[in-house]
Amino acid sequence: MKKTFSVLACIMALFLCVSGASAANWPAKNITVLVPLAAGGNTDGLARGLIVPALEKAFGVKALVKNVPGGALTLGAAEVANSKPDGYTLMVAPLGPVVLQTQLRTLPYGKDAFAPIYFIANSPSFLIATKDVPSSFDAMIADAKANPGKYVYGSTGPGTVPHINLIALCKQYGVEMKHVPDRSGAEVMKSMASGTTHFFADAGMYIPRYDLQGLVIFSDERHPDFPNIPSAKEIGSDQRFSVWNALYAPAGTPAEILDKIYDACKDLSKDPEAQKFVSGMGAHFIDMTRAEFTDFVNAEYDKFGGIIKEAGIKLE
Amino acid sequence: MDQAILEAFAQTTSWMCLLCIFVGTLWGIIVGALPGLGSVLAITICLPFTYALDPASAIALLLGCYCGSVYGGCISAILINTPGTPQSAATCFDGFPMAQQGKADLALGWATGSSVFGGLLSCIVLIVCGPQLAKFALNFGPVETFALILMALTCIASISKGSMPAGLLSGVLGLFLVTVGMDPVSGNMRFTFGYFKLSGGFELIAVVVGVFALTEVFARAAEFLNNKAPQVAYSGMRFAPWHEWKIRIGLLLKSSIIGSVVGILPGTGAATAAFISYAEAKRSSPRSAGMGQGEPDGLVASEAANNAVTGGALVPSLALGLPGDAVTAVMLATLVLHGITPGVRLMIDNPVAVYSAFIALIIANILMFFQGFAVAKFFARFLRIPEPLLMGMVVILCLLGTYGIRNSAFDLVVTLVFGIFGYILRVFGMPVAPLVIGMVLGTQLELSLRQGLLLSDGNFWAFFNGHPIALALFAMTAVLLCLPLIRYGLERRRAALGQAAPPEVEE
Numbered sequence: 040m041k042k043t044f045s046v047l048a049c050i051m052a053l054f055l056c057v058s059g060a061s062a063a064n065w066p067a068k069n070i071t072v073l074v075p076l077a078a079g080g081n082t083d084g085l086a087r088g089l090i091v092p093a094l095e096k097a098f099g100v101k102a103l104v105k106n107v108p109g110g111a112l113t114l115g116a117a118e119v120a121n122s123k124p125d126g127y128t129l130m131v132a133p134l135g136p137v138v139l140q141t142q143l144r145t146l147p148y149g150k151d152a153f154a155p156i157y158f159i160a161n162s163p164s165f166l167i168a169t170k171d172v173p174s175s176f177d178a179m180i181a182d183a184k185a186n187p188g189k190y191v192y193g194s195t196g197p198g199t200v201p202h203i204n205l206i207a208l209c210k211q212y213g214v215e216m217k218h219v220p221d222r223s224g225a226e227v228m229k230s231m232a233s234g235t236t237h238f239f240a241d242a243g244m245y246i247p248r249y250d251l252q253g254l255v256i257f258s259d260e261r262h263p264d265f266p267n268i269p270s271a272k273e274i275g276s277d278q279r280f281s282v283w284n285a286l287y288a289p290a291g292t293p294a295e296i297l298d299k300i301y302d303a304c305k306d307l308s309k310d311p312e313a314q315k316f317v318s319g320m321g322a323h324f325i326d327m328t329r330a331e332f333t334d335f336v337n338a339e340y341d342k343f344g345g346i347i348k349e350a351g352i353k354l355e
Numbered sequence: 356m357d358q359a360i361l362e363a364f365a366q367t368t369s370w371m372c373l374l375c376i377f378v379g380t381l382w383g384i385i386v387g388a389l390p391g392l393g394s395v396l397a398i399t400i401c402l403p404f405t406y407a408l409d410p411a412s413a414i415a416l417l418l419g420c421y422c423g424s425v426y427g428g429c430i431s432a433i434l435i436n437t438p439g440t441p442q443s444a445a446t447c448f449d450g451f452p453m454a455q456q457g458k459a460d461l462a463l464g465w466a467t468g469s470s471v472f473g474g475l476l477s478c479i480v481l482i483v484c485g486p487q488l489a490k491f492a493l494n495f496g497p498v499e500t501f502a503l504i505l506m507a508l509t510c511i512a513s514i515s516k517g518s519m520p521a522g523l524l525s526g527v528l529g530l531f532l533v534t535v536g537m538d539p540v541s542g543n544m545r546f547t548f549g550y551f552k553l554s555g556g557f558e559l560i561a562v563v564v565g566v567f568a569l570t571e572v573f574a575r576a577a578e579f580l581n582n583k584a585p586q587v588a589y590s591g592m593r594f595a596p597w598h599e600w601k602i603r604i605g606l607l608l609k610s611s612i613i614g615s616v617v618g619i620l621p622g623t624g625a626a627t628a629a630f631i632s633y634a635e636a637k638r639s640s641p642r643s644a645g646m647g648q649g650e651p652d653g654l655v656a657s658e659a660a661n662n663a664v665t666g667g668a669l670v671p672s673l674a675l676g677l678p679g680d681a682v683t684a685v686m687l688a689t690l691v692l693h694g695i696t697p698g699v700r701l702m703i704d705n706p707v708a709v710y711s712a713f714i715a716l717i718i719a720n721i722l723m724f725f726q727g728f729a730v731a732k733f734f735a736r737f738l739r740i741p742e743p744l745l746m747g748m749v750v751i752l753c754l755l756g757t758y759g760i761r762n763s764a765f766d767l768v769v770t771l772v773f774g775i776f777g778y779i780l781r782v783f784g785m786p787v788a789p790l791v792i793g794m795v796l797g798t799q800l801e802l803s804l805r806q807g808l809l810l811s812d813g814n815f816w817a818f819f820n821g822h823p824i825a826l827a828l829f830a831m832t833a834v835l836l837c838l839p840l841i842r843y844g845l846e847r848r849r850a851a852l853g854q855a856a857p858p859e860v861e862e
Contacts, residue, residue, distance in 0.1 A: 078399040079685035084692060088406065105762050106399070109555030110537060114763075117551065143542070147551050191810065197542030219497075219809050220540055222802070225684055229621045229677045233493040235810065248676055248698030319691055354542045 062295040065126050069101040070094055073130045075115025077108040081320045082284050085159050086131035088316055089307055090286055097303030111196060112136040113146055120148030124291035129300070131159070133284050135200055138340040142347055143198045144354045150340050153287040156297050157304040158332045160322035162242035163258040164204060164280040165268065167251050169237050176254045176274050180212050187215035193227040193236035194220045198354055201227075204240040204257070204280045207346045211276060242282055243268075244321030257281070264321075279342075284322075285332065301329050363710030366411040367718065372711075375408065375416040380719045383423020384730050388430040390437040390749065391564040391756025395681045397424040402685065410693035410708060415715035417686050422474060422665050422719040425625055426727065429466040429658055430734055434459060435749060437568035441559060442625035442661045444791050445633045447567070448514055449646060449653030456649050459589035460731075465654040467592060467727040468600070469607060473659035474720035476611040477618065477666025482713050486702065489674035492619045497806035498818050502828035503623060503631075504800040509835040510630035511789040513637035514647060521785045529793020532557055533801065540805050552765040559794055561766040562773050564753045566787040569774025572746045574781060579742060588738070592731040595651065606636060606652060607659050614660035618667020621679045625664040626795045632660035638838055666716060673709050675699055 072094070074086045086104050094102040107115030116136035122128040130153070141150045166176070172190070173179045183190050194202035197220055209216055219236055221227045228249045230236040239245070243265055246253045253268040257280040261270050271278050286304065288297060307313045308324035317324060327335060347353075366372060379401065386397035397420050405413035428443030433450035446466060453462035480488070495503070508526070515522020535546040536556025547553040594600075610632040617628035636656035637643050646653045668679035676698035678684035687697040695705050702709055738745065757770045777787045811817035819826060 077395070077681065078402055079681075079688040081688075084688060087403065088692065107761050107763065109761060111542070114552075114555045114761075144544070197538070197540060217809060219806050221806075222539065223684070225676075225678050225687075226621070229493075229671075229675075230496075232675060232677065233496050235496045235806070244696075247700070248696055250699045315694075316692070319694055354544075 062126075062293040065293075065296050065299070066098045066100045068127060069103055070098070070126070071103055071105050071128050073105045073107055073115055073119050073128060075107055075109075075112040075119075075130070075132050075136055078104075078106050081322075082131060082133055084320065085284050085317075089159065089313055090129075090131055090304065093304050093307055094300070097299075111140055111198060113140050113144075116140075116153075117147050119287065119289055120152035122289055124154075124289040124293075126288060126292050126296035126300070128289060129156070130287045131284060132287065133200075133282055134339060137287070138336060139200060139203065139343050140198065142340070142344050143352065150336070152290050154290050154292050154297055155285060155287055155332045155336050156300050156329060157286040158325055158327040158335065159284045159286060159304075159307075160317045160320070161281050161283040161325050162244075162320070162322040163256055163262060164200070164240050164282060165243045165246065165253040165257070165262075165265070166208070166255045167231075167239045167241065167243075167245055168254050169231050169234070170250070170252055171234075172237050172252070172254075174252055174254070176269065179254060180214060183214040183216065184212075188217060190214075190238060191217045191219050191236045192238035192240075193230050194218065194239070195223055195227065195241075196220050198352070200280065200282060201240045203343065203346055203350075203352070204278070205238060206350050206352065208240075208276075208278055210350055211278065240280065242321040282322075283325075285336075297329060359706035360710050363411075363707045363714055366707065367415065367711045367714040369412075371409070372412045372415045372715070373718070375412040376419040376715055376719050377722055379416040379419025380423040380722050381726050381730075383420040383425075384427035384430075384723065384726055385423075386420075387424035387427025387443075388439045388730065388734065389752050389756060390431050390435070390439050390568045391560060391753040392759065393428075393440040393560055393756075394421060394424040394442070395685070396756070396759055397421075398682055398685050402689070405689050406692065410690065410695055411711045411715075413689050413693060414686065414708070414712050415719075417682075417689060418665075418712060418715045419719040419722070421682050421686070422662070422716065423723060423726070425662055425665055426467070426470040426474075426658075426723055427730070428661075429470065429654075430463065430730065433462045433466060433654075434734060434738060435568070436571045437749070437753075438563065441563050441791070441795055442629060442664075443657070444563070444567075444626060444788065444795065445510070445629040445657035445661075446654060448633065448657070448788065449648070449650050452647070452649030453651075453654070454589070457588070458649070460591055460593040461595055461651075462649075462654060463589075463592040463727070463731050464594040465651045466658045467724065467731075468594060469610070469655045469659040470662040470727075471720055471724045472607050473611040473614055473661070473663035474665055474723070475717065476608070476659075477615040477663035478713060478717045478720065480612075480615045480663075481666040481670055481716075485670045486674050488616075488619050489670050492621065492671050492677075493675075494824055495620050496822075497803040497810065498822045498825045499828065500620070500623070501800065501803040501807055501818070502822075502825040502832070503617070503620065504627065504796050504803065506828055506832045506835065507627045507630040507634070507796055508792065508800070509832055510634040511792050512836060512839070513634045514788055514792075515786055518784065518786075522789045525780065525785055525787065526789035526793040529790040529795075530797040530800070531793075532562065532790075533794050533797035539798075539802050540809065552763075555761075557769055557794075558757070558760055558763070558766045560760050561757045561769040562794055563791055564757050565770040565773025566777035566780075566790060568749060568753045569770065570777035570781055570787060572750055573774065573778040575742065575746055590732075590735055592728050599651070603652065603655055606640065606655050609639075610636065610656045610659035611663040614663025615667040617660070618664035618679060619670045621671050621677050623799065624668075624680045625661040627799075628664045628667075629657040629661040630792055630796070632656040634835055638835055662720075669712060669716065672697070673701060673712060676701060 091102045119130040192205045259272045386392045428439035429446045431439040432443040432446040436451040438444045511526040613632045614628040640652045671677040672683040
């Protein structure tokens with residue numbers, strides 16, 4: 040028994056040595072940054088414009104973006120979740136595939152398949168409406184209550200954050216609206232411009248760009264760029280939603296490597312160029328340590344879990 | 356405003372910008388011509404460079420690339436019966452038969468001339484009435500989009516001469532294949548049988564490459580073994596004499612206008628335009644009997660229309676900030692990175708950016724004309740290598756390209772399976788083109804139908820009520836479908852009248 044234990048201890052020590060050595064040598068080759076979306080969107084921009092240069096500058100190796108779109112972002116996320124946790128495969132993704140899809144359907148990975156590294160940027164969601172909708176939130180709710188099924192809301196697909204956001208809102212206020220999904224934010228904008236849909240919940244940048252109005256921002260405070268749009272707290276709603284992008288590694292990646300990557304990225308929020316880049320997307324940096332970010336992911340997971348359970352949403 | 360045009364002109368004619376257009380267009384043609392590598396891939400590879408360029412040059416690079424890749428697809432469609440991009444699928448129908456008849460150089464001439472004409476005409480449309488047309492595009496809700504896609508589907512009927520049931524079956528199969536994966540409305544998985552990799556559905560390009568390119572390679576291999584392979588040989592590009600062009604000017608104009616209009620409607624795209632245009636040419640051309648066997652009309656209809664989409668697609672992108680396809684979406688994202696905000700105010704806030712895009716597109720179309728010659732010469736040399744080697748290279752390129760779309764090994768399996776499947780269909784005389792048409796149009800057809808049904812609470816008859824544009828499109832679809840029947844009936848009657856007192860046949 041004692042002998043077995045010492046052998047095991049030896050093996051473990053050896054294993055620690057080996058993993059320690061590989062973490063010390065990291066990175067010895069190019070790093071792949073997987074983006075579970077097609078090239079050209081905001082998430083892809085953050086990966087190519089911020090994370091890749093930061094990694095290349097800090098480690099002197101190439102960092103390559105790999106776009107793996109499809110399956111509501113779960114195809115790419117699954118690939119990262121199932122890749123070797125050696126620090127050479129990372130993922131830049133919005134919240135959906137990590138905290139939302141993992142609770143909506145059966146996937147070959149779960150929330151815990153990822154090691155959160157760095158919270159990149161956050162854009163609080165707004166309730167965006169076309170201009171023919173009453174411009175005060177209360178008047179809109181009263182109108183929607185009086186006319187069930189009159190209003191239509193759009194989304195970037197079933198089970199996406201904008202969809203869940205509006206399900207939760209309708210549920211809280213007891214209003215009935217139709218859901219007509221599109222496939223991308225741009226398509227939703229087209230549907231709103233052509234009068235098919237009236238509401239959408241996403242980042243505020245859509246409001247001035249497409250001549251729309253914002254009824255409420257789903258956060259505690261007003262947004263400096265939109266000082267006239269009331270916060271959810273002011274109107275007495277407990278809805279809090281934002282779209283955030285972050286950097287992950289597969290779970291099991293050595294902590295030293297995660298720390299190295301975190302250190303390479305953490306000063307991005309102080310770089311004025313990077314700030315400009317991010318604010319151009321209607322987002323802003325939030326500084327979080329790795330531990331804080333991990334807690335944040337868990338909190339978001341529980342928040343969406345609660346909404347999904349309460350609304351009884353289940354996908355197959 | 357004049358000031359803005361001058362400034363845009365100065366920006367676009369800077370050497371950096373011109374170089375970007377040149378490189379972008381050439382790169383686009385080459386990538387477009389290689390089967391399996393599509394417009395989106397061509398643009399994605401250019402993307403990192405745009406970070407370092409000024410906005411005008413970045414947009415010029417992407418536009419050149421877009422334009423070139425839509426054109427480039429015709430080269431492989433004509434020479435090896437494999438559309439380089441799905442947009443060129445309709446170019447195969449007449450392009451390859453022409454090449455088999457030893458007229459590959461002429462076919463390339465027709466395709467190039469039509470592409471450039473379509474592209475330039477769409478630029479003019481864009482400049483003259485861009486904003487007004489963009490407003491028109493907003494009349495297209497789900498019902499109208501459904502009606503338009505339905506009209507494009509009639510192309511299946513136009514190309515399935517010989518065996519209509521086989522063509523229809525193949526088309527329906529294509530429509531069915533796009534339902535695999537996530538349901539766009541409920542989010543549930545369909546036909547995935549619990550296999551996770553299928554949840555993303557079948558990648559269109561993987562299937563196109565399989566059923567066109569690999570099937571062609573297999574068929575050639577079989578012919579090669581039997582020593583009867585017709586070798587496509589040509590030395591470059593050649594234009595048909597002027598009088599041949601002259602009789603087709605009407606068709607050129609019509610196809611370019613179809614392309615421009617379809618391009619303006621978000622969510623449709625170049626393939627839809629080419630199919631509609633082909634079906635329309637088949638309906639109206641006096642030479643329609645020869646279409647499908649190497650008639651230049653087919654090439655003109657397809658290529659003028661798909662290249663006219665490039666200018667059309669820019670209209671909603673620039674005037675309203677609504678990208679018409681994946682390529683223009685990437686372009687708008689690039690503008691954002693350069694601090695230019697796309698949207699309804701782009702024309703007012705950044706007229707220079709808009710005008711330089713117009714000018715860059717015109718220059719790209721003109722350059723494309725000359726680059727087409729060079730690339731055609733290059734590909735001629737390429738085709739002179741021994742057939743087994745050439746086919747081997749085609750297979751490798753196809754697989755590389757397919758893998759590159761979403762970096763998925765699963766897509767390689769899809770390509771191979773569809774290659775074998777396509778070959779089996781071909782052996783049994785079932786056309787594969789309708790399958791691709793079904794797949795290209797199916798996704799949007801389903802989404803717009805279901806969106807329309809959601810809005811009308813599941814009442815399909817509401818589609819015919821209060822949607823004048825949709826109603827007109829439905830009527831045109833009916834005409835497109837019934838016309839061959841009416842013609843057939845008329846011909847029979849004429850034939851019957853021609854015969855002296857035909858004997859009555861009791862039925």
